[in-house]
Amino acid sequence: MNEYLAIDIGASSGRHILGRFDGSRITLEEIHRFDNGMTEENGRLVWDLAHLTEEVIRGIEKCGELGVKPVSVAIDTWGVDYLLLDCEGKPLLPAVAYRDGRTVPAVAAVAEVIPDASLYARTGIQKQSFNTIYQLVAEKGGDKLSKATRMLLMPDYLGYVLTGVMEDEYTIASTTGLLRAETGVWDDALFEKLGLPRRLVGTLHMPGTPLGPLKPEIAARVGFDAMVVHAAEHDTGSAVAACPIDADSVYLSSGTWSLIGCENPAPVLTDEAREANFTNEGGVEKRYRFLKNLMGMWLFQSIRRELDKKYTYDEMMEMAMASSYEKTFSVLDDSLNTPKSMIGAIRALLGEDAPLGDVIKSAYLSLAHAYDDAIREIESMSGKPIRSIMIVGGGSKDRYLNRLTAEITGKRVLTGLTEATALGNLISQIMCDRGLDLTEARKIVKNSFPIKEFV
Numbered sequence: 036m037n038e039y040l041a042i043d044i045g046a047s048s049g050r051h052i053l054g055r056f057d058g059s060r061i062t063l064e065e066i067h068r069f070d071n072g073m074t075e076e077n078g079r080l081v082w083d084l085a086h087l088t089e090e091v092i093r094g095i096e097k098c099g100e101l102g103v104k105p106v107s108v109a110i111d112t113w114g115v116d117y118l119l120l121d122c123e124g125k126p127l128l129p130a131v132a133y134r135d136g137r138t139v140p141a142v143a144a145v146a147e148v149i150p151d152a153s154l155y156a157r158t159g160i161q162k163q164s165f166n167t168i169y170q171l172v173a174e175k176g177g178d179k180l181s182k183a184t185r186m187l188l189m190p191d192y193l194g195y196v197l198t199g200v201m202e203d204e205y206t207i208a209s210t211t212g213l214l215r216a217e218t219g220v221w222d223d224a225l226f227e228k229l230g231l232p233r234r235l236v237g238t239l240h241m242p243g244t245p246l247g248p249l250k251p252e253i254a255a256r257v258g259f260d261a262m263v264v265h266a267a268e269h270d271t272g273s274a275v276a277a278c279p280i281d282a283d284s285v286y287l288s289s290g291t292w293s294l295i296g297c298e299n300p301a302p303v304l305t306d307e308a309r310e311a312n313f314t315n316e317g318g319v320e321k322r323y324r325f326l327k328n329l330m331g332m333w334l335f336q337s338i339r340r341e342l343d344k345k346y347t348y349d350e351m352m353e354m355a356m357a358s359s360y361e362k363t364f365s366v367l368d369d370s371l372n373t374p375k376s377m378i379g380a381i382r383a384l385l386g387e388d389a390p391l392g393d394v395i396k397s398a399y400l401s402l403a404h405a406y407d408d409a410i411r412e413i414e415s416m417s418g419k420p421i422r423s424i425m426i427v428g429g430g431s432k433d434r435y436l437n438r439l440t441a442e443i444t445g446k447r448v449l450t451g452l453t454e455a456t457a458l459g460n461l462i463s464q465i466m467c468d469r470g471l472d473l474t475e476a477r478k479i480v481k482n483s484f485p486i487k488e489f490v
Contacts, residue, residue: 037468040098040105040261041460042091042193044112045270046291047072047336049087051094052454053103054461060483061461063454066101067094073132080135080373082116082189084126088196092253095197099258107464108197108249109266110190111273111456113291114210114316115167118192119174119183119235124201126192127179133165134373141172148228152309157225159216159302159315160209161328164369167211171231186235190268197263198247204265205239206272209317214239216302216315216323242267242276242319243466266463267319271326273459274427276319277452279477279486283422285410286326287440288455289430291333293366293402295409296326303416311412312367319463320473327409330366332430334398337377351395352435360393363401403439410444423447425486427455437489448489452480 041052051067069090073080091110098105115133118126131137142164145154151162160166167188174180187195188207195201208214208221213231215222219239226233240246246263254260267273274288280298288294302315302323316324335351346354364384374380381394389397410421424446426437431450441448452458462476471479 038103038105039461039464040108041457042110043457043460044071046113049090052457056465061479067097073134076129079129080132081129082132084130091193096257104259105261106468107262107264109264109460109464110193111266111268111270111460112190114207114269115165117167117186117188119179120185121182122184127182137173138164138169141169145172155309156304157215157222158212159304160212161312161314168213172229184234194246194263197249197253199250200247202240202246203237204268205241206317207268208239210269216304219317219321240265242463264464264467266460270456272318274455275324276459277455277480278425278427279481280425285413285421285424287424287426288428289331289426290428291331293329293331294326295406296324297413299323299325307416329405330371341377354392355396355399356435358392358396360396362397363404366401366405399436399439403443406440407444423449425449427452449486450489451484451486
């Protein structure tokens with residue numbers, strides 16, 4: 036029985052999941068959970084980096100307190116956000132968050148240098164105002180970029196805190212919009228065109244490869260030594276790695292964001308894919324995650340927070356189920372990214388002052404219709420029918436959304452991997468430890484957590 040520790044951090048919370056592997060099956064135990072979130076500092080939305088790093092170490096320390104010494108540790112997080120480091124390896128703060136509005140002028144500035152169509156043909160990454168490429172261009176002319184000798188994306192930075200080793204992992208780097216899609220390496224010419232210093236990035240490393248052991252001071256604090264391993268460090272990359280999907284299936288990673296797509300051996304860089312706003316992100320074994328990034332449970336999270344958590348998610352679901360409302364809105368609308376009032380933003384899109392239950396119902400319907408649209412686009416671009424949707428992640432527990440998705444798409448809906456991201460993180464570690472490939476690792480997942488059809 037070997038034990039591995041997955042540190043899975045999202046935009047609103049983080050968890051330390053202990054995975055126990057007996058050679059054929061994995062069992063999971065959550066041993067630490069903490070809040071994460073953006074705060075406002077001098078007019079910017081930023082991450083509390085001190086809190087984040089302390090909680091990462093504290094969760095590892097919990098293993099020692101439980102008498103557990105994992106073989107390895109790996110971290111995954113959301114994409115695009117990074118730390119710039121000075122010549123001494125210290126972070127140049129603040130750690131600005133992707134939802135901050137500083138990138139709006141940068142989007143136009145990049146398009147003047149390289150048109151959207153040309154940029155997509157190089158990188159295959161969907162246009163989103165918070166992509167790393169736009170964040171870095173927004174840094175130009177500022178003190179941080181001029182002082183920086185290195186950039187580390189968030190999970191790479193946290194790995195550096197644990198090990199003292201600076202390395203760039205492929206799947207998280209693929210979210211930046213700065214890799215050449217066909218080759219999966221940094222696009223040096225793009226850096227030059229945009230006037231961004233190439234010194235910021237280094238050699239890319241694949242999931243399932245070691246980063247380094249815990250620093251002596253970290254090992255002393257937590258009570259044991261362990262190897263830190265590169266997982267698929269983009270959380271969606273880990274979630275997709277865990278999915279034993281078939282050729283006629285799509286995955287839907289349902290969390291704060293809804294990521295829906297398929298797995299391809301090569302990127303799809305056509306105008307049709309660009310116009311449909313699909314992205315080609317990196318996966319384990321350099322498989323391409325061809326997917327669409329849609330607003331997800333953020334809608335419900337924001338509504339609930341706005342109401343001071345007066346209702347549980349189940350109570351909100353019951354309110355939606357009791358409504359006969361049928362109007363929908365675009366879940367891709369920029370007004371939903373960081374509204375002061377999510378309820379107000381949805382009402383504005385609906386064009387009327389709808390009651391709360393109708394607002395929530397419209398959010399459910401709009402998500403399900405967005406899934407249907409994305410699947411039809413995948414079918415059109417691939418030329419093959421999609422028969423089933425594998426929904427993974429925390430959102431897969433939402434019975435009403437599953438039902439609406441099945442009804443509106445007309446596809447089979449499969450669930451069962453509520454902890455897909457942590458599982459994907461863990462199988463990268465097992466692949467490293469046992470020398471397995473992804474096909475073998477996915478068989479372990481399927482053997483450990485049976486997939487069920489939602490009815």
